[in-house]
Amino acid sequence: MCNTVMSGNHTDQQMSALEETRTSLCDQFASISGSDSAVAQCYLAENEWDMERALNSFFEAHMDSVFDVEEAEETKAVSGNKRKEVNSSDPADASGTKKKFKADKMDCIDLTAEEPTCSSSVNPQGSQAEGVVTESNAEDSKLSLISWNVDGLDTLSLAERARGLCSYLVLYTPDVVFLQELIPSYIQYLKKRAVSYLFVEGSDDGYFTGIMLKKSRVKLLESEIICYPTTQMLRNLLVAQVTFSGQKLYLMTSHLESCKNQSEERMKQLRLVFQKMTEAPEDATVIFAGDTNLRDSEVVKVGGLPPGVCDVWEQLGKQEHCRYTWDTKANSNKTVPYISRCRFDRIFLRSAKTGPRVTPDHMVLVGMEKLDCGRYTSDHWGIYCTFKT
Numbered sequence: 001m002c003n004t005v006m007s008g009n010h011t012d013q014q015m016s017a018l019e020e021t022r023t024s025l026c027d028q029f030a031s032i033s034g035s036d037s038a039v040a041q042c043y044l045a046e047n048e049w050d051m052e053r054a055l056n057s058f059f060e061a062h063m064d065s066v067f068d069v070e071e072a073e074e075t076k077a078v079s080g081n082k083r084k085e086v087n088s089s090d091p092a093d094a095s096g097t098k099k100k101f102k103a104d105k106m107d108c109i110d111l112t113a114e115e116p117t118c119s120s121s122v123n124p125q126g127s128q129a130e131g132v133v134t135e136s137n138a139e140d141s142k143l144s145l146i147s148w149n150v151d152g153l154d155t156l157s158l159a160e161r162a163r164g165l166c167s168y169l170v171l172y173t174p175d176v177v178f179l180q181e182l183i184p185s186y187i188q189y190l191k192k193r194a195v196s197y198l199f200v201e202g203s204d205d206g207y208f209t210g211i212m213l214k215k216s217r218v219k220l221l222e223s224e225i226i227c228y229p230t231t232q233m234l235r236n237l238l239v240a241q242v243t244f245s246g247q248k249l250y251l252m253t254s255h256l257e258s259c260k261n262q263s264e265e266r267m268k269q270l271r272l273v274f275q276k277m278t279e280a281p282e283d284a285t286v287i288f289a290g291d292t293n294l295r296d297s298e299v300v301k302v303g304g305l306p307p308g309v310c311d312v313w314e315q316l317g318k319q320e321h322c323r324y325t326w327d328t329k330a331n332s333n334k335t336v337p338y339i340s341r342c343r344f345d346r347i348f349l350r351s352a353k354t355g356p357r358v359t360p361d362h363m364v365l366v367g368m369e370k371l372d373c374g375r376y377t378s379d380h381w382g383i384y385c386t387f388k389t
Contacts, residue, residue, distance in 0.1 A: 024261075025051060025232075031259055032207075032233055033058050034153050051232045056206045142361060143244055143389050147178040147289035147345060148382035149255065152186040153207055154333070157373040162189050164377035168366055169194055172384055175244065177212035178253040178289040202238040202253075209238050209253050209290065219243045226276065228269050233257055237273060241284075245389055247356060250280045252288040259293075266293055267302050273348075274306045282353040287387075289347040291380065296343075305348070312347040312360045312385060322365045325381045330368070333379040345383055361386040 022044070029040035032055060039058075047053040150165060152158065169177065177197070187210055191199055194212065200223045202209035213220055219242055226237040240251045254273060257266040273288060280286045286309075305311060313322065325345035328336050351357045365381040 022049060025049060028232060028259060028262075029054060029058075032153065034155075052206075052234055055234060141245060141389050143176070143249075143358065143387040144172065144174045144384070145176040145178065145287070145289060145347075145386075146172060146174045146366065146382050146384050147253070147347060148367065149180040149291040149345060149378060149380040150182065150186065151333070151378040151380065152181045152183040154379065157371075157375045158186070159189070160371055160373040161375060161377050162186055164367070164371045166190070166193050168377070168382065169197075172366070173214070174384065175214045175217050176251060176287075178251070179210045179212070180253065180255040180291045181207055182210050183207050200238065200240045202236055203234070206234050208234070209236075209255055211238060211240050211251055211253055213240070213242060217244065226272070228257075228265075228272065230265060230268065231257060232262075232265070235269065237269075237276065239276065247358070247389060248281070248284040248352070249358075250277075250284050250286040252276065252286065253290040254288070255291045256293050262293075263295070263298060267298050270294065270298065271302050274302070274309065277309055277348065277350050278306050280350070283355055285352045285358040286350040287347065287358075288349075289345075289383070289385075291344055292346045293344050294346065306350075308353070309348055309350045310360075312349050313343070313363060315349070315360045316363050319363070322363050322383070325365065325383065326379070327381065331376055331379055331381070333376050345380060347383060347385055349387075356389065359388050361388045 022041075025044055026037045026040040029035070029044060029051065030037055033040070035058070040054075043054040043058050044051070047057055146168065148165070150161070182201075184205060187199065187201065190197075190212075196215055197212040198215050198218075198220055200211040200213065200220065202225055211223075221241040221243065223238070223240045226239065228235050228237070235255055235257055237252060237254045242249050242251060252273065254269070256269045256273075270292070277286045277288060299305070313319070323343055324330075324341040326340065326342045328334060329339045329341055347363075349358065349360060351359070363383060363385045366384045367377040367380075367382045370376055
């Protein structure tokens, strides 16, 4: 009788532990996918409670058609313009001269054309011109970047928000763009429009990170995807080795494990990021930028920043105007019953130990204007940052 009772208690404990584990998985799935617990349970159960398989299944089912309406509208616009061209009664048509087709919407963002530089020819009043040239050269030598979690998992107004991102690329023309929470349809949309950038991707399915490199200024040498062995959320570290103005750079981005209860996993991932930063060759500058989901206490727990590595926001004086990149008080994209203001998105720098040093110059948050659709480009603010090289 006693053995039966003990066996029954043991079974109850096992069932309770299993229920707790699966409830936690459902919560994580819902948080990542933006769905609810019922949807999470359905996909997880169908995929034998394997988080990665369940998320891939969800994204394949829900994300492929996100930009279908946009593509259909563009196709319709192109078709309509061609018909207008054929049917035009313009005198040029009567003479047999073909009119140049021009779409209503910009088909791509071509940022390869550089701004004209000042003439270096002899000028009697040359001192002022020389000053302008010197200033222009100084600006050209700066490295500029944007880091942004674009929230591709939120399908609401996603095409409009992707256009919003493109507008910021036109405005700032960054040399490097670090993106998190991309989905396949989102990055295909960007590739069609941002033709002056080379894309390096952290995956080709589910959701992932990416790095965009301005072809005219940044040259890719090689790239690498470093897995986080125990991630439950498809996270990894994306590394691109590049050259900029003759200097060797290691560019890194990641989206560290989300949610407050994933602190231990997040700190394991942060340790790996710091390890890779410090292991890079001494003649290379290392820049990490991404959505870290970090709390300051977690940085302390891993032993703080490694020697030679700085937090760029701290290095620039901890300016309050660019502290909070996740701010539900100011950003209304997520409807949540609480106010949360966190510095989740961060940039870390390790300057080269030999040769010219790269130093932080300027930082500002971007994406703080509402789009015509009534939403922001993302639920995160982006970071625009420049470095002196």
